[in-house]
Amino acid sequence: MVCQRGVAVEHWIGIIDGLAKMSNVSFEGKSVTLTGIPAGGWFGEGSLLKNEPRRYDVVALRATRAAYVPARLFHWLLDNNIAFNRFLLLQLNERLGQFIGLLETERLLGPEARVARCIAQLFNPLLYPRTGARLQISQNELGLLTGLSRQRVNQAVRRLEAEALLSVEYGSVTVVSLAGLAGYDG
């Protein structure tokens, strides 16, 4: 557990290495995966700015190191450091773009495109500058991330592999053509 929904927010959190996912559990016990956070990703500024309890769970999907920036330091940087503010602005803007893109793929593209773009998202160089070419994630988790079944994800990644956009290994995928994945529409 990197952080837990409902508890007071005392840190701005970054993933140094490894992989985490942001998720929620409904009242009936159904779990929703909201997004993956690979190495280099930061999150939680929203709750810090609004001073509200955390809105989601973040759990590590494998061995992961996280950095916890105290709320006081976060606010001090916000008040005193232009570069930090620019970073936050860039990050928020990039997330908004991600959200718009997600709606597009969700509504007019098929499962392989959703898987392709979901993987490409995790390699966004602005949000997650530390992601290597190899992404250690199970097909099951990709399914939770894309809202597809594990079986359908399996089909999709193999199709993408056949098109030389990525390669699949046990418990991981390796990106061959990031641009190809990000713009996949067929």
Next chain:
DNA sequence: ACATTAACAGGAA
């Protein structure tokens, strides 16, 4: 059609 759940077997870690 096409995706999902469920179940199982084989292989990796």
Next chain:
DNA sequence: TTCCTGTTAATGT
């Protein structure tokens, strides 16, 4: 042993 993958059959929309 536990987790991950690749299949198949049944079910649902």
